[in-house]
Amino acid sequence: MKLKHGKMRKMMAVSLSATLALGLLAGCTGTKAPESKQEKVLRIGVMYGSTDDSYFRQQYTDIYEYDRKNVKIEIVPAIDQSEWRYNDGSDFKEPDYLESMKKIMTGSNPVDIIMTDTSSLKQLIQENMLKQLDPLIQEDKFDTSDFVPAVIDGIKDLGEGSIYALTPTFTSSALYYNKKIFADAGVEPPTDKMTWDDMLNLAKRVAKGSGKDRTYGFSFERYRGNDLFWGMQYTYMAPLQLRTYDEKAETMTVNSPQWVKAWDTLSTLVKEQVIPNNSDYSFEEPWTPVSNDMFLSGKVAMVISESNYVNEIAETNANAAKIKDYTPIDWDVVTVPVHPEKPDIGGNVYLSSTFAINNNAPNPESAWDYIKFITGEDWAKLKSRSNSYEMIARKSYLQPRQGQSYNLEAFYALKPVPPANPKDDKLKQEKRGLYSVENIGRNYLQEVLENKKSVTEALKDWAEKGNKMLQEIKLNPKIEFQEDGTPYLPETHEG
Known part of the structure; x- marks a missing residue:
């Protein structure tokens, strides 16, 4: 899925949210935890970050810390982006995103909460690294019926019917x-x-x-x-x-x-x-x-x-x-059109901000209190007043934008496409030539459009060329290819 102008609009939405926050906090009592004078530190793990975590805090934690005055939140990036900015490339190795997240979830000082996308989330669920939320939801009578189908059904599919994470927002087409x-x-x-x-x-x-x-x-x-x-x-x-x-x-x-x-x-x-x-x-x-x-x-x-x-x-x-x-x-x-084989799936629904509790969380009660807050009605009410590119996950607070009238349900009636297997991402990190194996398909499609080959011939040729490339990758995982699929040969310099 592609989000044009997304970052700029997102930053504008953050400013608006911050302005409105203080005015609405007086009403944010529906999920308020019992008062406690003992200071608690809640650590939230994110996939990547830097020393400047102001955007994340404005978007997700400032309001909570204002309301829970005894809680101090620490943001812990799994991957430090400064490694990219200040690396000259001579010894740079693309990080393993999933393994980096696992590192901050284990050890002597694990994070309490992680925020990640559904691809990594699914793998962490399968490896039993996340706390199932259903018992907590039932015990606190936390209402999930108000979540749009695209969100709650998509999350349940990841956990084979169980809920291991919740999200306050989603994006869709x-x-x-x-x-x-x-x-x-x-x-x-x-x-x-x-x-x-x-x-x-x-x-x-x-x-x-x-x-x-x-x-x-x-x-x-x-x-x-x-x-x-x-x-x-x-x-x-x-x-x-x-x-x-x-x-x-x-x-x-x-x-x-x-x-x-x-x-x-x-x-x-x-x-x-x-x-x-x-x-x-x-x-x-x-x-x-x-x-x-x-x-x-x-x-x-x-x-x-x-x-x-x-x-x-x-x-x-x-x-x-x-x-x-x-x-x-x-x-x-x-809604985006569907295939008869998958009549309820489509729409490029993307759950990029799912919050889950680490099974090793030192503060699981505070972690659950935070997730209830950030995915609850008060937060949804606040965010519904901004024109962020993201949509509110709760139906009651979804409304047409700019005062317009249109079929709003079209954006959330379908389930998300199942996330890619994290193992596929890891393969591409280890074997960068795989990107070229996929990308050369464009050349064969163009031959079809120019009537140089039939579809059957083009796909057969792509398969043959791709198989040769895959074998070369198997022999040399570091090999990369040019646009036509021939091995890339770095330039040599004399002297």
Whole structure:
């Protein structure tokens, strides 16, 4: 999933949250712990950080420390980012993220809480390193029924039905559509949980025009020059969990009926100009604030984008009079399309801020009190007033942004795509050539789009080339490759 302008918007949201915090704290009594004068130190482990932890504190801990005056929070990064900044590269080794997290969870001074993404979380659950939260939830009658399905069901799936973590926020995507384009074409608009095939058939019906006046039916991204290859991989194919190579990184798996169907379906629509391709774009058109955005400029009827795109559409429409030849977009959203085999999964739902209790936590009671606070109603109420790119995990405090009216449920009706296996990430860290094995697929897709090869031929050739590369990696794990898949040979310098 890709979040444009995410960091800038996130920092603005932090400032707003900090401003509102003091005014709302008087009402933050629903999860307040018994008063205690004894100072406690609560240590929270994060994946990476530096000496400046102000952003994390503003976002997640300042309000809690204000309300729990006897608690002092320490932020403990598993990976110190200064190692990257001040390393000249001569002896740099990319850290093992999961192993780094395990180190701060064990030893003589383990952290009480960890905040991590779902990929690492799943592995830590499997290794019995996290405390199951269900008994604590039941004992305190902590309400989880208000969490949106995308969040609570996704978390339960990680724990095979049990809850090992909670999160206050999530990010997601939906299918945005231009109402006017559909109305003008006399075509019914898309609906929630529509299959990919049905949505793409709608795209065919609304695509029209030629050259610079072409209106496309669908795009994986809103920006011109978007990457079809990765759009296919991470949006269309991700719910099906199709692998490029096996779990041992020894054999290619792309030469299969499912891969053939995916490539054949989407490459055909590119050739028919239902889906835009890089070669279709004209960058000679006059620049406007919306010219690079295919949805806002009316060049595409449907596009997948993240939830904070709502803010950008509202802002653009509000400034329509300042933009030459721009007509405000009349739009709405539905869920990202689904595959019949996985009818409830999709939407690029991402749980990046899951909080869990370390099984070795010195202060498990304080850790649970913190998680209740940060995922409780009072915190949700506070954060619901900001326009962060993240969405509130509690339904009661989710509301359309900028005072608009749209199908908000589209962003949270589907379950997240199951996280990647952390072992895959570790393999790529150890064998950097694996990135090239995946990336050369783009070359073969381009040959399909240029009618140089059939889909079957292209995937067969990718599998053969990839198998050779995998064997070279097996013999030499440090080997890297050029764009065409040939081994990379470092330049030598004489003298």
